[in-house]
Amino acid sequence: MPTNTNFAEQINLAQHQAMRDDPSMISMGLGIDDPKGIFNTTTGLAEAFGEERVFDTPTSENAMTGVGIGAAIAGSRVLMTHQRVDFFLLAMDQLVNNAAKWHYMFNGTMSVPLTIRLIIGRGWGQGPTHQQSLQSWFTHIPGLKVVVPSLTDNVGQLLYNAIMDNNPTIFLEHRWLHNQQANEDICKPLKQKPSSIRKHISGDDITIISNSYMLLESLKAAEILKFMGVSCEVLEISEPSNTQLTDVYDSVNKTGSVLVTDISHSHYSVASELITSITENCFSQLKVAPIRLGLPNYPEPTSFGLTKGFYNEADDIVIAVANVFNKNHVKSSPLTKHDVPGDWFKGPF
Amino acid sequence: MSDLIELYRQTLRIRLVEEEIAKRYSEQKMRCPTHLSIGQEAVAVGVSSLLSNQDKAYSSHRAHAHYLAKGGCLNKLIAELYGKETGCTAGRGGSMHLSDLDVGFVASTAIVANSIPLAVGNALHQQVQKKAEISIAYFGDGATEEGAFYESTNFAAVKKLPILFVCENNQYSVYTPLKPRQPEGRSITRLAQEIGIKSIAVDGNDINQVINATQELLNHVRSGLGPALIECHTYRHREHCGPHFDDDLNYRPRVDIERWLANDPLFKMTQELAKQNNWSAIKADIEKELMLEIHSAFDFAENSPFPDPKQNNNYLYAN
Numbered sequence: 144m145p146t147n148t149n150f151a152e153q154i155n156l157a158q159h160q161a162m163r164d165d166p167s168m169i170s171m172g173l174g175i176d177d178p179k180g181i182f183n184t185t186t187g188l189a190e191a192f193g194e195e196r197v198f199d200t201p202t203s204e205n206a207m208t209g210v211g212i213g214a215a216i217a218g219s220r221v222l223m224t225h226q227r228v229d230f231f232l233l234a235m236d237q238l239v240n241n242a243a244k245w246h247y248m249f250n251g252t253m254s255v256p257l258t259i260r261l262i263i264g265r266g267w268g269q270g271p272t273h274q275q276s277l278q279s280w281f282t283h284i285p286g287l288k289v290v291v292p293s294l295t296d297n298v299g300q301l302l303y304n305a306i307m308d309n310n311p312t313i314f315l316e317h318r319w320l321h322n323q324q325a326n327e328d329i330c331k332p333l334k335q336k337p338s339s340i341r342k343h344i345s346g347d348d349i350t351i352i353s354n355s356y357m358l359l360e361s362l363k364a365a366e367i368l369k370f371m372g373v374s375c376e377v378l379e380i381s382e383p384s385n386t387q388l389t390d391v392y393d394s395v396n397k398t399g400s401v402l403v404t405d406i407s408h409s410h411y412s413v414a415s416e417l418i419t420s421i422t423e424n425c426f427s428q429l430k431v432a433p434i435r436l437g438l439p440n441y442p443e444p445t446s447f448g449l450t451k452g453f454y455n456e457a458d459d460i461v462i463a464v465a466n467v468f469n470k471n472h473v474k475s476s477p478l479t480k481h482d483v484p485g486d487w488f489k490g491p492f
Numbered sequence: 493m494s495d496l497i498e499l500y501r502q503t504l505r506i507r508l509v510e511e512e513i514a515k516r517y518s519e520q521k522m523r524c525p526t527h528l529s530i531g532q533e534a535v536a537v538g539v540s541s542l543l544s545n546q547d548k549a550y551s552s553h554r555a556h557a558h559y560l561a562k563g564g565c566l567n568k569l570i571a572e573l574y575g576k577e578t579g580c581t582a583g584r585g586g587s588m589h590l591s592d593l594d595v596g597f598v599a600s601t602a603i604v605a606n607s608i609p610l611a612v613g614n615a616l617h618q619q620v621q622k623k624a625e626i627s628i629a630y631f632g633d634g635a636t637e638e639g640a641f642y643e644s645t646n647f648a649a650v651k652k653l654p655i656l657f658v659c660e661n662n663q664y665s666v667y668t669p670l671k672p673r674q675p676e677g678r679s680i681t682r683l684a685q686e687i688g689i690k691s692i693a694v695d696g697n698d699i700n701q702v703i704n705a706t707q708e709l710l711n712h713v714r715s716g717l718g719p720a721l722i723e724c725h726t727y728r729h730r731e732h733c734g735p736h737f738d739d740d741l742n743y744r745p746r747v748d749i750e751r752w753l754a755n756d757p758l759f760k761m762t763q764e765l766a767k768q769n770n771w772s773a774i775k776a777d778i779e780k781e782l783m784l785e786i787h788s789a790f791d792f793a794e795n796s797p798f799p800d801p802k803q804n805n806n807y808l809y810a811n
Contacts, residue, residue: 169620195620201650206609206643213613216598217548219620236640240603241610246810249591249599250582254810286808309810 145326150292153299153330154184154260154316158222160299160333161306162192165220168306170197171211172224172260181224182262182321208234208259212242212311215257222306227492228261228315229272242311243286256309258302263317263406265356265454266482267490270445276355276407276438279416281313282383288312289384291406293358295325297341301381303333317356317406318492319484339382340390346374349400349464352391352417354380356484357404357455364460371461373468383413391417392424399430400467404460409437431467436460451481497774499537499699500761505782506533506557507758509566512786513556513573514735521794522573524586529557531697531729534757535660536561538702539628539722542710545596546625548618550611553588554660554728555600558630563595570789576796583799596625604665605631605638608657612644615653615719626654626713634665636680637673642687645719649688652718656709657689659723660696666732667743684721696724697757727752 162168170188172181176199180186189197200207204225211221225231238259246254264274282289290305290312292298298320305312331337343358344365353361358379365375376394395401401421403414418433436455443453458474465472479485510528517526529536532554540561543549551558559569564580572579573587580590588602598614601607611629618625635641636659648655659680663670670678681693690712694701702724709720727748731738739749765771 167621169616201643201647203639203643203647206612206640206647209606209609209640209644210613210616210647213550213610213615214617214620215613216610217614217617219617233639236603236606237609240606241601247807248581248585248589250584251807251810252581252591252593253599256810288809 145328148295148325148327148330149321150295150298150323151182151184151321153295154302155186157299157302157306157333158185158188159191161220161222161303162188162196165307167218168196168220168222169214170222170224171200171207173200173202174226175199175224181226182318184321185224204231204233205237208237209241211257211259212237212245212255215255216245216253220306221257222260223257224260226262227273228263228277229275231259231261238287238311239284243284246310247286254309255311258305258308258312258314260302260314260316263315263355264492265317265319266450267488268445268447269443269492271442273492274443276315276405278315278383279407279412282413282416286311287384288382289315290382291315291354292381293320293353293355293379295323296329297331297337297381300331300333300335300337304337315355319356319488322485322487323359337381339380339385340388341379341381342376342390342394343379344375344377346376346398348374348398349402349467350376350378350391350394350398351460351464352378352380352401352403353405354383355406357406360455360457361404361460363457364464367457367461367472368464371465371470371472373464373470375464380417388420388424391421395421395425396428399428400433401429402434402436402460402463404436404455407437408440409435410440412437434463434467436463447482496761496765499541500758500765501778501782502537502561503533503699503758503761504778506537506560508779508782509560509786510556512790514730516790517735523575524573525733526573526587526735527554527733528728528730528735529554531752531756532660532662532726533557533561534699535658535696535702535724535726536630538699539656539658539706541703542706543596543628544625545594547628548596548598548611548614548625549628549630550598550607550614551590551600551630552604552607552632552635553600553602554632555588555590555630559590559592559597559600562592562597564590564592564597566785566789567792568592570793571796574793574796575798576793577799578792578796605635605640607631608635608640608644612648612653612655615648615655616651618654619651626656626710628656628658630658630660632665633659633661633663633670633680634673635659636683645684645687645689645721648719652716654713654716655719656706656713657684657719657721659721661723661725662728664728664732664744667741669743681721681723689719689721690717691721691723693723693725695755696726697752697755698760699757727755729753
């Protein structure tokens with residue numbers, strides 16, 4: 144009888160395993176050992192490994208990031224957690240000028256085994272400064288690795304491998320994924336190397352590339368499109384910093400069309416970059432112009448009355464694809480409120 | 493007296509290295525921004541005289557003295573300024589990114605205050621791993637205006653980390669004096685004390701004062717009582733960045749310049765050492781020996797090859 148698990152629990156398990164496997168590992172973050180345990184993702188760590196290795200910090204994002212980098216250079220393996228990406232922006236000096244460049248700048252003599260978990264918010268009034276998806280910023284910096292998990296089955300594997308990697312890695316978790324349920328028996332072994340590109344559905348007519356919460360919407364959209372007679376191939380890219388895109392080119396060369404949907408603004412995004420690479424490598428096989436589906440080029444407003452339609456859902460993907468194949472699709476009304484992932488999320492963040 | 497001779501030798505060595513760099517800078521072979529330590533050498537020599545190779549130091553943009561006093565390889569420093577394969581980072585970092593791990597000089601970095609948190613992180617590692625050694629963070633007065641300074645010293649105090657903060661207060665951030673930067677009467681020492689750090693202010697050009705205060709603070713740090721800070725009042729002789737004197741620009745009061753030049757660390761040491769028999773002969777021998785070493789380091793740098801640009805994408809990621 145398979146046991147049920149969820150995304151947050153898998154994140155928690157991966158940290159426990161890493162702390163056990165590397166006695167030099169420390170884990171820090173504001174609220175990491177508080178009663179809510181960062182949405183239950185860090186619950187039990189301080190009890191299991193002691194307050195010397197797992198500890199709360201001052202509200203000092205910039206210096207604490209540098210402290211993590213300095214400890215990592217000295218030989219600790221370091222994991223840091225922030226409840227929202229947006230607060231971490233105070234630490235860009237340490238991340239960009241030190242963590243990303245250290246191994247390169249000192250000619251390979253030192254390395255920075257540091258992972259930084261950043262949680263992305265959405266909806267329920269998160270507003271302009273609690274919901275930013277900045278993976279394209281981080282991926283733009285040479286020397287950083289960027290991981291964007293989507294599904295419960297491999298989030299633990301992705302985090303475990305990020306922690307065990309000897310490079311600075313940004314791990315971008317979407318808050319709306321934390322309650323995603325799965326059977327434990329489908330979860331990938333933590334210590335196996337993850338694939339950074341996964342094909343979830345095979346198809347012939349169009350390649351849909353996605354990540355994070357938009358992968359869930361893409362999978363739903365592919366099901367609807369199947370009934371409309373459009374065969375979609377759905378790919379997940381979990382490590383945008385990985386430049387090996389052969390699997391992507393193979394897929395697009397087969398289908399001849401591509402839609403990339405990302406959780407961020409389309410403007411200068413990971414989707415833009417992927418489409419550039421695809422166009423450079425698959426130009427002669429493309430039958431139609433590639434499509435980007437991301438957020439509009441303005442911040443997310445706060446009010447419930449302003450956010451409807453700000454995010455793309457499965458229906459928006461279906462409409463965009465249907466349009467390419469001269470089919471019609473009418474957007475259905477949502478079953479839940481548009482600003483929550485389900486009944487389990489009642490705010491505040 | 494023999495100790496003082498050695499301290500003098502170390503201080504003079506840094507001075508002569510920096511002067512040789514200044515002398516040759518206009519040849520356009522050292523092509524990177526360089527911040528000379530001339531006038532401020534006694535701080536590094538005094539502090540380092542009480543450290544071992546196991547103690548780990550981080551520094552800032554003006555790092556030559558800290559690097560050399562900690563025992564950093566002179567050949568690698570000069571080769572780095574020339575951008576050669578044999579330099580500290582094989583030409584990747586330049587004057588502001590020095591490193592010699594063999595002697596515990598971990599790194600210097602270019603952005604103001606940004607290596608302070610790294611040194612604190614090093615101290616955190618030392619504490620968690622229960623190591624006997626300590627960390628050193630060198631920085632200037634300008635760094636104490638950055639958030640990273642407050643955040644780092646606060647965390648070090650909370651955790652009682654084994655770190656000595658060394659602030660060289662030379663009163664200028666490039667051309668900007670303290671007046672528009674810090675309120676009148678500000679004492680970095682008192683500020684650090686209020687954050688929870690044992691702190692002492694000294695005349696950083698008086699090597700005995702530097703050594704005595706450092707010894708007292710290191711006793712505190714090494715006993716596990718928490719971090720400490722020494723504020724060393726000092727003065728840079730030349731321009732902020734580059735080989736020249738720049739007092740023709742009149743940004744520093746003439747009276748200050750004269751007072752600080754009279755307070756030059758080497759000059760002060762010489763006053764004491766001149767009482768020694770045969771001092772002029774001893775001094776001449778030291779100078780001769782140092783100049784041989786320095787000329788040999790410049791020859792080493794000049795004769796070393798440039799790194800191969802084909803290797804430019806190496807070490808983007810660690811294995």
